[in-house]
Amino acid sequence: MADGNALRRLQEVQFALVELQLYLDMNPDDQRAVKQYKELSEQLAQLKKAYEKERGPLMQYGNSSSPDRWAWHKTPWPWEIEY
Known part of the structure; x- marks a missing residue:
C-alpha cells in the first residue's frame, strides 16, 4: 500500500x-x-503494526513497536504527504 494510502x-x-x-x-x-x-480496534492494531514495520514508528516516547526507533526522520512530514 502506498504510504499516503496507508496513513x-x-x-x-x-x-x-x-x-x-x-x-x-x-x-x-x-x-x-x-x-x-x-x-475496528483489531483492524487498527494490524494497520499500525504493518505501517510501523514498513515506515517506522507512528508515535514517540516508546509507544511504538518498531525495531528501528530512529527511522522517523526518513518518513515524509504530514504536510508532505499527498493523498
Missing part, C-alpha cells in the same frame, strides 16, 4: 473508532456497535 486508512479507522466510542457512551447496550468497535 489515510489509519486515520479513517481511528476516526470511526472515535465516533463509535462517542455513540457507545450514549448507547452502551448496542451489541452491534460493540462488535464493530472491537473489529
Whole structure:
C-alpha cells in the first residue's frame, strides 16, 4: 500500500473508532456497535503494526513497536504527504 494510502486508512479507522466510542457512551447496550468497535480496534492494531514495520514508528516516547526507533526522520512530514 502506498504510504499516503496507508496513513489515510489509519486515520479513517481511528476516526470511526472515535465516533463509535462517542455513540457507545450514549448507547452502551448496542451489541452491534460493540462488535464493530472491537473489529475496528483489531483492524487498527494490524494497520499500525504493518505501517510501523514498513515506515517506522507512528508515535514517540516508546509507544511504538518498531525495531528501528530512529527511522522517523526518513518518513515524509504530514504536510508532505499527498493523498
